[in-house]
Amino acid sequence: MKKRLTRISLIFFLVAAFHPCALAGGMFGPPQTISRIAGGLNTSIGYRYHTDTYKNHYHHKMKQNVIYSQVAWGMSGIWEVYGRLGFADMRMPDMFLYGPSVVDNYEKDFRDTWHFMGTAGAKVFYPVNRFFGLGAFIQGSFNPGKYTDETILHDNGSPILAKLKIKNMWDINFGGGLQFTLPYDIRTYAGPFVYFARADARMSHNIPGLPFGTEKTFLKNKSPGGGYFGADIPLIRGFRLNIEGQYTSRFSAGAAISYVY
Amino acid sequence: MKHSLCLVAIFAWLALFCAPASGAVSGDGKTAYAANTAAEPAMAQMPDPTDESAYDDDDDYDYDDEPFGEERVTISDPLEPVNRIAHVFNDRMYFWVLKPAAVAYKAVAPEPVRISVKNLYSHLGYPARFLSCLLQTDFTGAAEETGRFVINTLWGIGGLMDPAAGENINLEKQDTDLGETLGVYGVGHGFYIVWPVFGPSSPRDSASFIDSHLLYPTSYFCPWYVSTALTALEYVNSASLRIGEYESLVGAAIDPYVAMRNAYVQYRMKSVQARQARSLLFKEETAGPPEVKEAEDEN
Numbered sequence: 001m002k003k004r005l006t007r008i009s010l011i012f013f014l015v016a017a018f019h020p021c022a023l024a025g026g027m028f029g030p031p032q033t034i035s036r037i038a039g040g041l042n043t044s045i046g047y048r049y050h051t052d053t054y055k056n057h058y059h060h061k062m063k064q065n066v067i068y069s070q071v072a073w074g075m076s077g078i079w080e081v082y083g084r085l086g087f088a089d090m091r092m093p094d095m096f097l098y099g100p101s102v103v104d105n106y107e108k109d110f111r112d113t114w115h116f117m118g119t120a121g122a123k124v125f126y127p128v129n130r131f132f133g134l135g136a137f138i139q140g141s142f143n144p145g146k147y148t149d150e151t152i153l154h155d156n157g158s159p160i161l162a163k164l165k166i167k168n169m170w171d172i173n174f175g176g177g178l179q180f181t182l183p184y185d186i187r188t189y190a191g192p193f194v195y196f197a198r199a200d201a202r203m204s205h206n207i208p209g210l211p212f213g214t215e216k217t218f219l220k221n222k223s224p225g226g227g228y229f230g231a232d233i234p235l236i237r238g239f240r241l242n243i244e245g246q247y248t249s250r251f252s253a254g255a256a257i258s259y260v261y
Numbered sequence: 262m263k264h265s266l267c268l269v270a271i272f273a274w275l276a277l278f279c280a281p282a283s284g285a286v287s288g289d290g291k292t293a294y295a296a297n298t299a300a301e302p303a304m305a306q307m308p309d310p311t312d313e314s315a316y317d318d319d320d321d322y323d324y325d326d327e328p329f330g331e332e333r334v335t336i337s338d339p340l341e342p343v344n345r346i347a348h349v350f351n352d353r354m355y356f357w358v359l360k361p362a363a364v365a366y367k368a369v370a371p372e373p374v375r376i377s378v379k380n381l382y383s384h385l386g387y388p389a390r391f392l393s394c395l396l397q398t399d400f401t402g403a404a405e406e407t408g409r410f411v412i413n414t415l416w417g418i419g420g421l422m423d424p425a426a427g428e429n430i431n432l433e434k435q436d437t438d439l440g441e442t443l444g445v446y447g448v449g450h451g452f453y454i455v456w457p458v459f460g461p462s463s464p465r466d467s468a469s470f471i472d473s474h475l476l477y478p479t480s481y482f483c484p485w486y487v488s489t490a491l492t493a494l495e496y497v498n499s500a501s502l503r504i505g506e507y508e509s510l511v512g513a514a515i516d517p518y519v520a521m522r523n524a525y526v527q528y529r530m531k532s533v534q535a536r537q538a539r540s541l542l543f544k545e546e547t548a549g550p551p552e553v554k555e556a557e558d559e560n
Contacts, residue, residue, distance in 0.1 A: 043416045043424070071418055238429035259416035259424050 026050075026066065026084060027244045027254045030187045030232040031135020031177040032125040033074025034240055034260055041261040044070040044242070048254030050088075052197065054219040057211040061250070063091045068119070070256070077125065084119035088143060095164070096151045106151045110164060115145025125179070133179045135191075140172040155207050163204035164212060166219070171197035175228070190229035195248070197221040223249040336463065336526045338453040347455035348518045354458065355500075355507060363500035370501070377421040378498045383434065384413055384420025385479060389472040393437045397445045398541040402435040409434065437536055438473065440466030444533035445540055453522055461525040 027048055035042050050064040068086025095110035121139030128134065150163040175193025182188060199219040203212040211217070230244030238260050245253045338344065367375070387410045394403035409425040409432045416424050425432040443465050444450075451464035459470075474480050479495075482488040514520030537543040 041422070043418060043422070045415045069415070069418070238424070238427065257416075259412075261422070261424060261427065 026068065026086075026119050026139065026141060027230070027242065027256060028121075028137055028139060028173070028175065028177070028193070028228055028246075029123070029242055029244070029256075030189045030230065031123060031137065031179045031191070032077055032127070032133060032187065033072070033080035033123070034232065034258060035072065035074030035077075035080060036260065037075075037077050039073070039075035042072050042074065042258050043261075044072070044256040044258040046070065046086075046242075046254055046256030048252065050252045050254075051250040052252070053222040053249040054197070054199065055222045056201070056217050056219055059222060060092050060095060060219065063093070064088045066117070066254070068117075070119075070258075077127065079122070079124045081122045082120070084141075086117050086119070087114040088117050089114050090147045090166070092166075095149075096153065096162070107149070108151070110147075110149045110166070112147040112149055115143060115147060117141060117143040117145070131181045133181075135177045135179060135189075136175070137177070137193075138172070138174050141170065143169040150204075153207055153210075155205070160205060160207065162207060162210075164201065165203075166199050166201050169197075169199040171195055171221070177228070185234050187232040188230070189232075190227065192225060192227050193246075194225040195221060221248070336450050336453045336522065338522065340452065340454060344453060344455040345518055347457050348521065350457050351455065351460055352511070352517070359496060359500050360504065362497045363504055366497050367501040367504070370498075372502075375498055375501055378494070379502060380413070380417070380423045381420045382479075382495045382498070383423075384410070384417075385477060386473075388478075389439075389476040390435050390437055392472065392476060393439060393442045394435050396439075396442045397437065397536055397539070398543075399435070399536065399539040400541065402437075402539055405432045406435050408432050437532070438466075438469040439471055440469040440529070441533050441536050443468055444529070445536050445543055450526065450529070453526070455521075461521055463529075466529060 027046060033042075046066075046068050048064075048066040048068075050062075050066055052062050054060045054062055066086055066088040068084045070082055070084040072080050072082035074080035090110070090112050092110040094108050096106075096108050119139065119141040121137060123135055123137035125133055125135040144167075146165050146167040147169075148163060148165045150161060152159045153162045154160075173193050173195040175191055177189050177191030179187055179189040197220060201212050201217045201219055203210060203214060206213040226246055226248035228244060228246040230242060232240055232242045234240050235257070240258045240260065242256045242258060243254070245251065370378075387406060391403055391406045391410075394400070394406055412425040412430060412432070413420050413423055416422075424430060426434065440463075448465050450466070454462050454464065454467065456462050456467070462469075479488055479491040482491060510520060510524065511517035
């Protein structure tokens with residue numbers, strides 16, 4: 001049974017880590033699994049406000065609200081694999097301000113509603129002593145949804161309906177962390193991470209001055225890495241609260257409530 | 262329209278055949294159910310424990326015949342010949358169709374998967390259980406059911422797991438239905454029916470078809486065969502987790518039909534009593550005033 005679980009976990013990890021269209025960000029959580037030592041599930045629901053800066057010819061601010069449900073399997077207090085399913089919206093302020101001016105009364109921001117997303121990850125932990133330990137993780141997400149918005153732009157004096165699609169958003173994160181366990185099993189943690197985030201953007205028309213066209217354009221993260229910190233606090237009846245902040249080029253924060261089986 | 266007709270028909274049936282359990286709660290606080298034993302051949306052959314002439318024992322024992330015996334509950338069975346045919350049909354269905362399917366399913370689906378499927382179906386039964394709790398004035402039960410639903414939806418992977426039943430949270434599933442709700446209000450069983458495929462029931466308990474259909478989400482899946490397939494999966498999954506139980510019951514019985522009937526009536530009676538004990542309206546009646554009990558004990 002143990003062997004089978006190990007195999008399943010390994011396959012899950014490899015698929016999560018190397019699937020070509022896999023995976024993107026979210027909360028990383030404490031380096032040490034919260035599952036029982038003997039092995040077991042923990043499940044979470046979470047919310048995260050994610051902001052980042054993407055770049056092609058210009059820098060584009062991106063803001064997302066993400067809600068998700070997570071299932072994790074951890075063992076021995078040293079390793080865990082997890083998967084998340086959730087939904088994320090998107091807003092990129094002033095996206096249509098570059099190049100020709102937007103016709104009055106039309107939206108300058110790019111925004112779209114909730115789309116499905118998935119995340120997978122794995123973490124390992126080395127306890128140095130009862131209170132302190134080191135960990136490492138890999139986590140990736142993929143958002144298969146096509147975020148679409150449109151506006152009306154001036155093109156040589158005549159208005160034109162321009163539609164922008166952003167799709168195939170993915171990211172992959174690698175990081176390490178230090179964990180300090182306080183009284184009442186409150187776990188605080190912090191660490192650095194590097195990440196790669198990519199997305200494809202395509203415009204319905206080639207409009208001079210705009211950083212997008214009918215050809216596919218890549219958007220990628222401006223900052224190569226960042227730092228994260230958080231706390232995991234036991235609540236009542238097997239529930240725990242995890243709060244976490246991340247800083248790359250912009251600040252993101254989230255919270256999750258977990259239940260340990 | 263179809264649902265309305267079904268409802269009218271079932272309520273008409275209930276009104277005709279399910280006599281309100283007049284004096285349903287006897288002086289000792291126990292429920293007295295319809296006791297028509299004429300249609301029970303196996304039980305009719307046994308000597309009546311209240312008839313002293315039936316025993317030729319010379320010794321004059323001065324003790325209760327069944328000091329720890331359970332309350333004897335019976336149900337009238339005017340449809341026994343038809344019921345026996347339906348029982349045989351269900352028996353064959355079990356051994357020829359359901360059990361082989363369940364064994365095959367068990368071979369391919371590991372137990373955790375089957376338990377998760379069971380949890381999911383149970384999760385979908387929340388609306389019916391919640392409504393029954395409300396109708397029974399068991400508001401604590403309704404709140405527990407809602408708590409279970411929320412927790413299992415959010416932290417139980419949409420109902421596949423059941424963290425609410427774990428030792429930490431310990432919210433019990435309120436396993437009740439419309440038939441028990443009617444029982445709580447004093448509606449008697451009526452008579453015994455064995456429905457083909459669905460098994461033992463009574464006119465009162467057949468009311469459970471209403472909530473198990475109208476308030477069960479899989480009933481609304483389209484096209485019809487998807488809904489049917491999901492129901493079949495529920496039966497097979499449930500049977501795969503209980504292979505051997507039915508065999509034990511019928512294997513140990515002289516007359517499996519009577520054994521099933523008695524087991525069913527006992528089970529439903531205990532369920533109704535348990536529900537009455539939780540009902541705001543009826544729990545006082547079920548418990549009985551303690552001072553009266555004490556006085557009776559002294560006498």
